[in-house]
Amino acid sequence: MTAGAKRSDENLIFVVQKHAARNLHYDLRLQVGDVLRSWAVPKGPSMEAGTKRLAVAVEDHALDYADFEGVIADGYGAGIVMIWDRGAWCPRGDAAAAHDSGAIAFTLDGQKLKGGFRLVRTRMGGKDKNWLLIKSADGHATSGVDVLDMDRSVVSNLAIDEIPTGKARE
Numbered sequence: 001m002t003a004g005a006k007r008s009d010e011n012l013i014f015v016v017q018k019h020a021a022r023n024l025h026y027d028l029r030l031q032v033g034d035v036l037r038s039w040a041v042p043k044g045p046s047m048e049a050g051t052k053r054l055a056v057a058v059e060d061h062a063l064d065y066a067d068f069e070g071v072i073a074d075g076y077g078a079g080i081v082m083i084w085d086r087g088a089w090c091p092r093g094d095a096a097a098a099h100d101s102g103a104i105a106f107t108l109d110g111q112k113l114k115g116g117f118r119l120v121r122t123r124m125g126g127k128d129k130n131w132l133l134i135k136s137a138d139g140h141a142t143s144g145v146d147v148l149d150m151d152r153s154v155v156s157n158l159a160i161d162e163i164p165t166g167k168a169r170e
Protein backbone atom coordinates (compact mmCIF):
# COMPACT_ATOMS: atom_id res chain seq x y z
CA MET A 1 0.00 0.00 0.00
CA THR A 2 1.42 3.36 -0.95
CA ALA A 3 1.56 6.13 1.62
CA GLY A 4 -1.69 8.00 1.85
CA ALA A 5 -3.66 5.36 -0.02
CA LYS A 6 -7.13 4.79 1.29
CA ARG A 7 -7.22 1.64 3.33
CA SER A 8 -9.37 -1.12 1.93
CA ASP A 9 -12.64 -2.00 3.62
CA GLU A 10 -11.38 -5.57 3.73
CA ASN A 11 -8.61 -4.38 6.04
CA LEU A 12 -10.24 -2.20 8.62
CA ILE A 13 -7.89 -1.35 11.47
CA PHE A 14 -8.48 -1.28 15.18
CA VAL A 15 -6.30 -0.05 17.97
CA VAL A 16 -6.54 -0.10 21.75
CA GLN A 17 -4.54 2.69 23.34
CA LYS A 18 -3.82 2.43 27.04
CA HIS A 19 -4.15 6.00 28.26
CA ALA A 20 -2.76 7.09 31.58
CA ALA A 21 -4.62 10.40 31.82
CA ARG A 22 -6.30 11.74 34.95
CA ASN A 23 -7.95 8.32 35.10
CA LEU A 24 -6.32 5.29 33.53
CA HIS A 25 -8.46 3.83 30.74
CA TYR A 26 -8.22 2.02 27.44
CA ASP A 27 -9.38 3.71 24.23
CA LEU A 28 -10.86 1.24 21.76
CA ARG A 29 -10.87 2.65 18.23
CA LEU A 30 -12.49 0.95 15.24
CA GLN A 31 -12.07 2.23 11.70
CA VAL A 32 -15.42 3.10 10.14
CA GLY A 33 -14.87 4.73 6.78
CA ASP A 34 -12.24 7.43 7.12
CA VAL A 35 -12.38 7.82 10.89
CA LEU A 36 -11.71 5.88 14.06
CA ARG A 37 -14.92 5.50 16.05
CA SER A 38 -13.76 5.58 19.65
CA TRP A 39 -14.80 4.35 23.06
CA ALA A 40 -13.11 4.87 26.42
CA VAL A 41 -13.16 1.62 28.38
CA PRO A 42 -12.40 2.42 32.04
CA LYS A 43 -11.74 -1.19 33.10
CA GLY A 44 -10.21 -2.24 29.79
CA PRO A 45 -11.27 -5.10 27.54
CA SER A 46 -11.71 -8.65 28.78
CA MET A 47 -11.12 -11.93 26.99
CA GLU A 48 -13.57 -13.74 29.29
CA ALA A 49 -16.75 -14.67 27.46
CA GLY A 50 -19.76 -12.68 28.61
CA THR A 51 -17.87 -10.19 30.77
CA LYS A 52 -19.41 -6.76 30.18
CA ARG A 53 -17.14 -3.73 30.17
CA LEU A 54 -18.53 -0.22 30.03
CA ALA A 55 -17.37 1.53 26.85
CA VAL A 56 -18.16 5.24 26.70
CA ALA A 57 -18.37 6.68 23.20
CA VAL A 58 -15.93 9.54 22.76
CA GLU A 59 -15.03 11.71 19.80
CA ASP A 60 -13.89 10.20 16.52
CA HIS A 61 -10.19 10.33 15.78
CA ALA A 62 -8.35 10.54 12.46
CA LEU A 63 -6.97 7.27 11.12
CA ASP A 64 -3.40 8.46 11.69
CA TYR A 65 -4.02 8.50 15.43
CA ALA A 66 -3.88 4.70 15.45
CA ASP A 67 -0.09 5.11 15.15
CA PHE A 68 0.26 7.47 18.10
CA GLU A 69 2.20 6.40 21.14
CA GLY A 70 3.77 9.01 23.36
CA VAL A 71 3.02 11.84 25.73
CA ILE A 72 0.20 14.37 25.46
CA ALA A 73 1.82 17.31 27.25
CA ASP A 74 -1.24 19.23 28.32
CA GLY A 75 -4.88 19.95 27.65
CA TYR A 76 -7.58 17.36 27.19
CA GLY A 77 -6.26 13.84 27.63
CA ALA A 78 -2.89 14.97 29.01
CA GLY A 79 -0.88 11.92 29.96
CA ILE A 80 0.78 8.91 28.39
CA VAL A 81 -0.61 6.91 25.46
CA MET A 82 0.53 3.36 24.70
CA ILE A 83 -0.45 1.24 21.72
CA TRP A 84 -1.65 -1.67 23.83
CA ASP A 85 -3.04 -3.68 20.92
CA ARG A 86 -3.54 -3.21 17.21
CA GLY A 87 -4.67 -5.21 14.21
CA ALA A 88 -7.58 -5.79 11.90
CA TRP A 89 -11.24 -5.74 12.81
CA CYS A 90 -14.04 -7.26 10.80
CA PRO A 91 -17.64 -6.17 11.39
CA ARG A 92 -20.46 -8.56 10.71
CA GLY A 93 -22.27 -6.69 7.96
CA ASP A 94 -21.86 -3.00 7.22
CA ALA A 95 -19.81 -1.23 9.88
CA ALA A 96 -21.48 2.17 9.58
CA ALA A 97 -24.98 0.70 9.66
CA ALA A 98 -24.12 -1.49 12.64
CA HIS A 99 -22.70 1.50 14.49
CA ASP A 100 -25.82 3.56 13.79
CA SER A 101 -28.04 0.71 14.99
CA GLY A 102 -26.23 0.54 18.33
CA ALA A 103 -25.18 -3.10 18.06
CA ILE A 104 -21.91 -4.08 16.43
CA ALA A 105 -20.85 -7.73 16.19
CA PHE A 106 -17.27 -8.11 15.05
CA THR A 107 -14.07 -10.04 15.21
CA LEU A 108 -10.66 -8.71 16.20
CA ASP A 109 -7.36 -10.01 14.95
CA GLY A 110 -4.92 -8.30 17.25
CA GLN A 111 -1.92 -9.55 19.18
CA LYS A 112 -3.86 -9.64 22.47
CA LEU A 113 -7.53 -9.38 21.52
CA LYS A 114 -8.80 -12.07 19.19
CA GLY A 115 -12.08 -13.55 18.10
CA GLY A 116 -15.65 -12.39 18.45
CA PHE A 117 -16.87 -9.36 20.39
CA ARG A 118 -20.00 -7.25 20.60
CA LEU A 119 -20.52 -3.59 21.32
CA VAL A 120 -24.07 -2.83 22.41
CA ARG A 121 -25.45 0.61 23.19
CA THR A 122 -27.26 0.57 26.53
CA ARG A 123 -29.71 3.50 26.19
CA MET A 124 -30.18 3.31 29.95
CA GLY A 125 -31.25 6.69 31.26
CA GLY A 126 -31.03 8.04 27.74
CA LYS A 127 -27.27 8.01 27.96
CA ASP A 128 -26.56 6.88 24.46
CA LYS A 129 -22.85 7.39 25.01
CA ASN A 130 -22.78 4.24 27.10
CA TRP A 131 -22.09 0.95 25.37
CA LEU A 132 -21.04 -2.45 26.67
CA LEU A 133 -18.08 -4.32 25.23
CA ILE A 134 -18.61 -8.07 25.52
CA LYS A 135 -16.34 -10.95 24.50
CA SER A 136 -18.21 -13.69 22.66
CA ALA A 137 -17.90 -17.35 23.65
CA ASP A 138 -15.51 -18.84 21.14
CA GLY A 139 -12.20 -20.63 20.91
CA HIS A 140 -10.31 -17.42 21.70
CA ALA A 141 -12.12 -16.70 24.97
CA THR A 142 -10.12 -17.36 28.13
CA SER A 143 -10.99 -17.73 31.78
CA GLY A 144 -8.84 -17.07 34.80
CA VAL A 145 -6.41 -14.98 32.76
CA ASP A 146 -6.47 -11.18 32.72
CA VAL A 147 -5.44 -10.01 29.27
CA LEU A 148 -4.58 -6.64 30.82
CA ASP A 149 -1.62 -8.33 32.51
CA MET A 150 0.00 -8.21 29.08
CA ASP A 151 0.83 -4.61 29.78
CA ARG A 152 3.50 -3.71 27.24
CA SER A 153 3.17 -1.86 23.97
CA VAL A 154 2.73 -4.08 20.92
CA VAL A 155 4.79 -1.53 18.97
CA SER A 156 7.69 -0.55 21.26
CA ASN A 157 7.44 -3.29 23.90
CA LEU A 158 7.72 -0.50 26.51
CA ALA A 159 5.73 -0.37 29.74
CA ILE A 160 3.58 2.72 30.08
CA ASP A 161 5.93 4.48 32.50
CA GLU A 162 8.85 3.86 30.12
CA ILE A 163 7.18 5.65 27.20
CA PRO A 164 8.13 9.22 28.27
CA THR A 165 11.84 8.39 28.01
CA GLY A 166 11.44 5.81 25.26
CA LYS A 167 13.79 3.51 27.12
CA ALA A 168 13.24 0.27 28.97
CA ARG A 169 14.40 0.26 32.58
CA GLU A 170 17.66 -1.56 33.19
Ligand code: MN
Pocket residue numbers: 019021025026027040077
Ligand atom coordinates in the same frame (compact mmCIF):
# COMPACT_ATOMS: atom_id res chain seq x y z
MN1 MN B 1 -8.35 8.49 26.26
